[in-house]
Amino acid sequence: MKCKGDFSTKGIDMKHKLHRLLSRLAIASALATGVAGTALAQEVKIGVVLSNTGTFAFVGAPVINAIKLAYEELIAANYFGNTKVTLLVEDNRSDRAEAITLINRMATRDQVSIIIGPVSTGEAMAAAPVAVDLKVPLFTTATSPDVLKAGPWIFKSTETAEQFMQPLGNYVVQKAKPKSCFYVFIRDNEGYVRQKNVLRDTIAAGGIATVGDESILAADSDFTALATKMVSSKADCVYVGTPPEQGANIVLQARQAGLPASTLLVGNTGMGSDRYLKAGGKAVEGTVFPAEFVPTGVNEMGRKFITAYTKKYNMAPDSWAGVGYSMMLITANAIKTAGPNPSRDAVRAAMAKTNKLPVVIGQGTFTLDNDRIPSFGAAVLTIKDGKFVQP
Incomplete structure (x- = not known):
């Protein structure tokens, strides 16, 4: 029965070795999962829901162009450090219902940290309560301060009337x-x-x-x-x-x-x-x-923006392009200020504290007061010989 006994001993030994191997694999897998989880946690997504077509495309199209330009420049400058920041852009076609649908999708499926948009006051008034319910910061170009009444998750880039x-x-x-x-x-x-x-x-x-x-x-x-x-x-x-x-x-x-x-x-x-x-x-x-934007540039940043935008899109930026570029800078500052692996609430809190941030609109700096009303100082322009100039 020696043969039978030897077989039994070897079987037990093999089981121990297999158990140790599986344990090592489990530990390695857990470590790998932890690393992957950390990497995923370090990714921040910025959603953009703006009118690239329809009635309000005159705002949405240049704002989107400028946001993309600013994003590319920030990435090239390694502004966010080890945090991976991605940009998701969608066209709500100047439609309120579509804006709500896209905001829902970005907040729940895509898990964005903040959403830039929508364009008009009407769209924003409809979408703001949704963003508040989802607890996702919403940064709109709407002019009416009434949009802010929906709650502390709502921000606007334009001054009041x-x-x-x-x-x-x-x-x-x-x-x-x-x-x-x-x-x-x-x-x-x-x-x-x-x-x-x-x-x-x-x-x-x-x-x-x-x-x-x-x-x-x-x-x-x-x-x-x-x-x-x-x-x-x-x-x-x-x-x-x-x-x-x-x-x-x-x-x-x-x-x-x-x-x-x-x-x-x-x-x-x-x-x-x-x-x-x-x-x-x-x-x-x-x-x-x-x-909001002076065509000659209010500061050195503004003049560089005009050059870069003109080179990229083969046209000079209009006022809304200046707004879009500034909105991306403001959003980026909030993400960076919120710290590594920021929660939506941390991004919201950082947005609310925006103070004298260098931008290309108004007099060159952007501030939100305690009621989240922005101030930067708009200018009066006129059209002369087919160009926008200061009177």
């Missing part, structure tokens, strides 16, 4: 000095309504009469009756608060109806888009409007 429309109104009163003004604005977007109201009240306080206050829809395109009413009012100042192509269309139809070349044209920030220039041509010469 009071901050940038009052200086425009003061310019009209003190420099242009018209006798009366006719106002046209879209009523299906709260941000546009608020901008018009602030400007109208500022100008009226300066003694300039309001001779027309007409609302339209963002989808409207036939302004024959409106143009006749504008010309009949004999206003020597006309404010157009609409998306850029629509605004240019209104001006063109008003010119055809007999609006004098001497009439002062006043617009909102959208008139700082190349789309306004292309659609309106010579008819929109002389338009004055508020702008």
